[in-house]
Amino acid sequence: MDTTITAIGDVVVAVLENAGYRQSTISQYRKSIKWLGALARKQGGVYTHELGAEFASMTVSPRTGRYSSQRHFDYGRLVWLFDAYVETGAVDLSMRPRRRRRHGPSCTEFAVLLASWAENMEQRGLAPSTQKLFRCVGV
Structure with missing residues (x-):
């Protein structure tokens, strides 16, 4: 399996298109994939979990210097899709549970x-x- 950013990005975009996502959403994913590719040039364009974690942690806007919840969501979701593809060979678009209610300690x-x-x-x-x-x- 090819683990370059462009190869995985093409697969992710194709799955999004087949699932009927809006073009605005797909273009946002393409933009995030482009930024991930720019970060990955240091490693030869190959995707790794460490690279994904570094990319997902980039939640501060370089222009404003402030935290961006939109960037946090976009980058985190993209890394989640890339990680799932690398681990399983398939892109899983199922919903991630939001803020699960944590159970208290049993002890x-x-x-x-x-x-x-x-x-x-x-x-x-x-x-x-x-x-x-x-x-x-x-x-």
Whole structure:
């Protein structure tokens, strides 16, 4: 199987077209594939999981210097499709679940630890958004 960016990109675009995606969406994917190809020139144009992870982490706009949620979604979805193709040989367009609800710990010791952690954050006066973020990391 050819693992160059252009070969995988052609397969991904063909699958998107066959699935009936809009041309605006397909052109956005092509643009992201072009940027991934520019990043991959350092490695001879071959796609690897490490390259995909580096590309997906490029969520800050070079023009504005700010985080872009659109870029985060676009690059992450493209890397997910590329990774699936490299691993299985097929492009899987099935929906990824969004923000799955995480289950709490099954062990009571961990539940007590997380509760004390949350209480400690409140006592220290951390901002509610910071507390929410740390709770997501802990579970």
